[in-house]
Amino acid sequence: MKIKKTHVLIEIEILTFGFISDRNELRNMDGEILNETIGVEAGFWGKKMVPLRFVWNGKRYEIKRVTMNFERSDGEKKYRCFAVDTGGMIAELRLDKEELVWKLGFAEAV
Numbered sequence: 322m323k324i325k326k327t328h329v330l331i332e333i334e335i336l337t338f339g340f341i342s343d344r345n346e347l348r349n350m351d352g353e354i355l356n357e358t359i360g361v362e363a364g365f366w367g368k369k370m371v372p373l374r375f376v377w378n379g380k381r382y383e384i385k386r387v388t389m390n391f392e393r394s395d396g397e398k399k400y401r402c403f404a405v406d407t408g409g410m411i412a413e414l415r416l417d418k419e420e421l422v423w424k425l426g427f428a429e430a431v
Contacts, residue, residue: 361414361423372403372414377425382407402426 361375374383389404393415400415413426 359423359425361416370401370416372405375412375414375423377412377428382410382412400424406431
């Protein structure tokens with residue numbers, strides 16, 4: 322019996338999305354206001370969007386793993402949310418689906 326090896330090449334198209342707005346005050350789980358501007362770099366795996374890295378407080382964070390993704394709404398606003406693990410911090414990144422603006426829901430060192 323012969324085993325045939327196949328290789329699959331997956332291309333990820335990298336796009337850089339907008340920065341968060343400080344119009345809405347976001348707070349972390351300790352109640353601290355998160356009004357820092359962040360940039361998020363995301364790619365696409367087929368039709369699925371995947372955040373790859375983000376910049377917060379002047380530091381670039383590589384996302385090691387997306388632990389969850391889900392929809393959230395705040396009144397009329399609808400967000401695509403990603404719970405991410407950087408290896409030293411967990412965070413929730415929110416993409417405003419209408420304005421295509423990223424927001425930081427919370428960040429906590431682990």
